[in-house]
Amino acid sequence: MPTCRHCYSVYPREQFIHGNGPRSQVCVRCGVEKGLVTEEEVASLYNNSTANARFSALARRWSPLMWLSVLWTAWIVFLNDVEPWGLYTLILLALFSLVVPLYMFFFSSKHMAVMARLTPEYERPKGH
Ligand SMILES: [Zn+2]
Incomplete structure (x- = not known):
């Protein structure tokens, strides 16, 4: 390139x-x-509105992973040894950790469609 x-x-x-x-x-x-x-x-x-729309689509795509890591960090720091809520939230966090990759997998095609819609149409001229 x-x-x-x-x-x-x-x-x-x-x-x-x-x-x-x-x-x-x-x-x-x-x-x-x-x-x-x-x-x-x-x-x-990519004009400004297209770039902003692409950025927000990317943020929407990857925000579940960000939230998951924030929640795990919060659990490790604050809820680790609180009885009995530490165990309950650990079970909830484990469930979320299993569901989030599936969720991201099932919505990946939608994300690709959004990004394709936000990609400017361009036909490469002959000889380039
Ligand atoms: Zn340049």
Whole structure:
């Protein structure tokens, strides 16, 4: 994958603008920021609303794991030796730990659909 010569980021080929001279090896974001192309010309640009929507979809996808680790940490620190609630919450946490991977597995296709919907349409021109 090529590297942008302005921001030194590595992106797939469709994230680069086309052209020679100042437009060669420039990613779409740097192209828009430096005025080499307009936002309408580059179909593969992730604008702010798309980027925010993708970020929130990712957060929704991975938040159960974050909550699980927070709850396990809370149990280890606070509830470990409280009788009898330590045992009850341990059973609940074990159940959640078993259910969360299944939940994430069954909703992975929905997440992939959301991410596909939030990926800008782009058709690579011939020769690129
Ligand atoms: Zn760049």
